[in-house]
Amino acid sequence: MTSRALAWRTMTAQPGRAGLAIAGVAVIGALLFDMLLLSHGLLLSYRALLESAGYDVRVVSVDNPIVRMPIPEATAVARAVERLPEVREVAILRRARAAVLAPGRKPADVTLLSVSPRADRLAWRIVAGDDLMVQQHLTDPPPLVINRKLAETLSLSPGSTVRVRLALADASALPAVAFRVAGICENLFDTAADLTASTDADGFERARAGFGDEAEVLLVASRPEFGPTAAVAAIERLRPNLRAYSNEQIVAQINENGFAYFRQISFVLSSITLGFAFLLIATLLTVSVNQQLGQIAALRALGFPRSRIAATLLWESAVLVGVGGVLSIPIGWALASILDRILRDMPGISERVHFFVFEPGAIVVHLGLLAATGVAAAAYPVWIATSLPIAATLRLETIS
């Protein structure tokens, strides 16, 4: 009989015990799998979100890509940046706080956005009605594309008319301007709680009553032959008072600051999970070996070599960890979706961003770590089984 068959017989002799041990490995393995997904998930998700916007450099006025201060004379700056040989395209993103007034409803505080015509194709997805660019000429009232949350809050639909009043930083009393709801959309960067409305440059100017030419951020697409790093350097040479960041730099800052907690908790929990799995598998195998000392001594007396005894125990460990490890992947994925839902309640997290993102490499690392844990956990019981004194053990077994 081979070591593998002997291990299989030992385990199937007590299916309840083996089933419980495998269930334990599967649940603990699922937690380990989730922590591996968490270790990079937010960064992968955030990078994908940034790249899906179609721009690889962001220009802001302060040395922090997350904190936003207005860029003065934004149109002139955008034109100058667009003339750089490293730059393919520039879009202007303007943002202001505003109140949307709908008949018979309480005013809703919203974020009013305006992005350059080419960029709006990527910034949101229309789910009802029309996009801003359907009508090429100026319309009166100007069009507004609102997100689902705002449509639900104010019971608006395409064709509704609303009034929008901008709230400037110094609380100037601007008049409310009429807008027509052209469509309802899903915005790329919206959080679950965000109420956002987007309009074209003309609509934004009307709402702002021509109050300055400021933008929150310039979105820049670099030419492929130069790349984002060269574009960043060129923009900072051109405008030393502005700061340009490539998507990689933004992700690196998030990794260093905002994401650091999750990376560390992932590391700590992965380590604890592995330690826990090691202790439990080692305990199970050790107790199992202690129960079979008589049988092992008898096999050794019959001529079974130490290596076969060790191989049998390693196979037992491999079956526990292997079956549990494979089961842990679907369990872990289901658990990840629950944990992701919990964490996405964090304020300021876009609905498109996820904390747990599947990547094939995580499965390889997960199974590798579990395999190493299984081998390490089998070491002590193997030592007990291979070093036991045959005659003394058999005598003890006979008289007990």
Place this chain on the structure above:
Amino acid sequence: MRPAVRVVLIPLCAACFVAIGIAQAPHEILLSRQIMRESHTRVGDIVTLATDPHGGRAMTFRVAGVYEPMPDPKQFTARRFEARLHLPDLIALTADPGDPLSSESVDAFNLTLADPKDAGAVASIIETRAPGLLVESTTSSGQGDPFAVLDRFHWAIAVVTVIGSTAFLLALMVMRVEERREIIGVLRLIGIPPRSILIEVLLESLLIAVAGALFGVLVSLSAQDAVNRFFQWRYDTPLVFVRVTGSIAWKAVAFSVPLGVIAGLAASWALLRRQVVSLIRR
């Protein structure tokens, strides 16, 4: 001249750059411990604050002292490069000469309410009377609070860990009970009723579970200091990250003791239901 460092000024928040200078300065300033260390500045040094990185609109100050910024869990990953200066000095440094309103502008007001329960109503009144102001209560509402979200996340992790360890515990108890199969068979043969054996198992499980739970609490109590020291070193903050409170210890004990007892009973029950002959069969 040492390299410039970006700092945040308090009480008004504005980005400024500090550099060590040599001129006499009558104005006094306090610098945070973090920026003092980073810029190798000492109390009594003269520093220059400027509102842009090229040294524009600069003022010199004498460092009167060093302070530890108020620990803030929402800023624990931020480098606390901060300075405190007198309000007239701050206005002189940051006000825009072309904007008469700038010397009257502030970033935030802190209010202490006569009755904290009125926070929602007060916020609503202020937002109605001064459109454009954002009013937020400092009391956590649970909704949208990142720490409430983290609390739920940690609870979920704890529940999964308990499920996994329960499966292992059951497996171990099944093995332990199986080990005693013959002893239980002999006890039953000499006339000890299954109920008495079950009570013995119950008491033994209780003892082991209580000892295990107390050991777990002791391990976490001794580990909390190491965890805090690591994260305080990593983030350069006096914030406390882990605190094993009495309530947490009780919750852990209240979870684990019944779990251990139930696992022991469940494993024994299956054995006690068997025929005596099958228990002593070798």
